[in-house]
Amino acid sequence: MTLNAIPEKQNxxxxxxxxxxxxxTYRCAVHWQIVQLIFTVLVPVGCAITGLLFTQTRPYVAMIAIAVTLLDIAILDRAVKRQLKIAALICEEFDCQLLDIPWDSFTAGKCLQPETIIKADRHWSSGDSKLVNWYPKVVAWAPMYLARIVCQRTNLWYDATLREKYGSFLLSGALLITIMFVVAGLVVNLSVDDFVVTIFAPCAPLLSWALRDFFKQRDAADAQKMARSEAESLWELAITGGCCQDECARRSREFQNTIFQRRVSNPLIFPLIYNWLRAGMEVDMNLGAEDLLRKAGITIVASPPS
Incomplete structure (x- = not known):
């Protein structure tokens, strides 16, 4: 007999x-991110190519690069953050209801209006296959106060690992593109002035965007790893009897605050890269949760209901 209903309830x-x-909601944020990517990456790259091929356009390339940077800061980045806040509130409601965690209005404010959730749900058209079994099914074999810690620790591990990989991939790609254009400028023997106007100015928004997201992703991953370390310390206390159920529940609420704040402030991950990394990480996530329970002496009899 399972000890909690998380695997069944989540579906x-x-x-x-x-x-x-x-x-x-995240898909809407991604749409804004794609627009942001077009203006901060593709437009400057296109300008660089144009400047290389048509010398008379080079004075306008720098003007476009500056305009793109201002557009990104004033409009595009703000639109992405608004969607992230809504998505974080929906995630918080999901976790609080599923993991039996009280809502913290001091951290998250008020719950979203039901119409906001209904509207987003109504527009989702990609099916539920990637939404079922959100948390590892094996947590069913642990008491609720332990299963909650495993789910939160899993959440923190998954997010930190994903962001570390994505940040490195992003920065490497931006540097590779910049190096390619620098080499192209050397091949056509650009003067110093033309190099600045045609190569460096258009590549500046690309590098700025990549560096900004790289450091944001790395900072977010570091914060998640610190919280995960605390969750693992709490797990050790809980399984050795050094933490009562009420204290574990209180500490779990604190971890949830960290998770919510990261969801609000973390930059998005480009969906193609996320989908590429996701499959292998989900396997590791489930096996990691199972290993954690077994090492704690918790018997996993069979697959719990899904």
Whole structure:
């Protein structure tokens, strides 16, 4: 007999509805991110190519690069952050209801209006196959106060690992593109002035965007790893009897605050790269949770209900 209903509850219609709303909201944020990517990466790259081929356009290339940087800061970045806040609130509602964690209005403010969730859910059209079994099914074999810690620790591990990999990939790609254009400028023997106007000015928004996201991703991953370390310390206390259930619940609420704040402030991950990294990481996540329970002496009899 399982000791909590997390694996079964997470696949109930009300929780899948929240996950659909969350996914749709993130998809809207991704749309803004794509627009941001076009203006901060593709437009400058296109300008660089144009400047290399048509010398008379080079004075305008620098002007476009500056305009793109201002557009990104004033409009595009703000639009992405608004969507991230909504998605974080939906995730918080999902976790609080599923993991039996009280809502903290001091940290998260008020819950979203139901119409916001209903609208996002209604627009989601990609099915539920990637939404079921959100947390590892094996947590069913642990008491609720332990299963909650495993889910939160898993959340922190997954996010930190994903962001570390993505940040490195992003910066490497931006540097590679910049180096390619520098080499191209050397090949056509640009003067110093033309090099600045045609190569460095257009590449500046690209490098700025990549460096900004790289450091944001790295800072977010470091913060998640610190919180994960605390969660692992709490886990050791809990399984050795050094932490009562009420104290574990209180500490879990503190971890949830960290998770929520990271969700609000963390930059998005480009979906193609996320999908590429996701499959292998989900396998590791589930096996890691199972290993954690087994090392704690918790018997996993069979696959819990899904």
């Amino acid at each position: 109930q219609p009300k929780f899948i509805r929240l996950l659909r709303a969350r996914s749709e």
